[in-house]
Amino acid sequence: MAGKPKLYYFNGRGRMESVRWLLAAAGVEYEEKLFKTAEEFENLVKGGKLMYQQVPMVEMDGMCIVQTRAILKYIAAKYDLYGKDLKERAFIDMYVEGMRDLNDMIMFFPFSLPEEKQKNLSYILERATERFFPVYEKALKDHGKNYLVGNQLSWADIQLLEIILMVEEIKSDALSAFPKLQEFKVRVSKLPRIQKFLQPGSQRKPPMDAAGLEVAKNIFKF
Numbered sequence: 001m002a003g004k005p006k007l008y009y010f011n012g013r014g015r016m017e018s019v020r021w022l023l024a025a026a027g028v029e030y031e032e033k034l035f036k037t038a039e040e041f042e043n044l045v046k047g048g049k050l051m052y053q054q055v056p057m058v059e060m061d062g063m064c065i066v067q068t069r070a071i072l073k074y075i076a077a078k079y080d081l082y083g084k085d086l087k088e089r090a091f092i093d094m095y096v097e098g099m100r101d102l103n104d105m106i107m108f109f110p111f112s113l114p115e116e117k118q119k120n121l122s123y124i125l126e127r128a129t130e131r132f133f134p135v136y137e138k139a140l141k142d143h144g145k146n147y148l149v150g151n152q153l154s155w156a157d158i159q160l161l162e163i164i165l166m167v168e169e170i171k172s173d174a175l176s177a178f179p180k181l182q183e184f185k186v187r188v189s190k191l192p193r194i195q196k197f198l199q200p201g202s203q204r205k206p207p208m209d210a211a212g213l214e215v216a217k218n219i220f221k222f
């Protein structure tokens with residue numbers, strides 16, 4: 001019997017947070033190997049399990065899966081969160097790739113130069129409310145179902161809730177012009193597995209603070 005998936009990363013959201021969300025939504029328990037120092041990361045690299053000497057890496061089903069998209073696609077497909085046919089999968093991909101563009105802006109925001117922080121923050125909120133959220137608001141309205149794609153929960157819904165909560169960490173009323181997204185947020189947050197993941201003490205990570213930023217910089221030497 002295969003053990004639980006093992007997630008190798010540092011103790012922060014970074015690129016691994018979407019993997020944590022997806023496994024939680026799939027009801028899959030997992031272990032985390034959270035390294036704190038550059039030396040620990042270098043030892044992991046020396047261990048030869050990192051195809052590109054990078055993390056995230058998820059050890060599951062006898063594989064050491066790297067590249068965040070590859071990890072997410074494998075999990076989504078394995079746990080029936082990737083649509084019922086190619087067309088649904090195409091829409092899921094269109095939605096999650098857009099969300100990834102927004103997610104990357106937020107993920108790298110803590111690395112902004114002090115003099116650029118305000119400009120970058122405004123840019124993130126402008127993109128979120130002018131480009132991305134309108135797409136998902138319209139999708140929910142036009143599709144007329146509880147989920148973005150088809151009539152069951154998919155990777156796209158999980159990613160959307162994650163990104164909504166991250167934008168609300170920046171601006172709490174970010175959804176004020178998006179009634180469908182407000183309903184969606186309440187509905188999906190109440191799904192038992194998601195509700196559990198949103199409880200304090202879960203494996204969900206907090207936003208990166210100054211200390212976490214220093215740790216990431218020391219580990220990844222940038």
Ligand SMILES: N[C@@H](CCC(=O)N[C@@H](CS[C@H](CC=O)c1ccccc1)C(=O)NCC(=O)O)C(=O)O
Nearest residue numbers: 014015053054055056066067068069107108216220
């Ligand atoms: N294509 C791949 C890329 C994976 C990737 O860039 N991994 C990085 C750590 S995560 C990153 C660190 C800064 O960029 C970070 C850390 C904190 C916040 C945001 C990002 C890494 O391993 N850096 C060591 C090295 O490249 O030698 C994928 O999608 O998985």
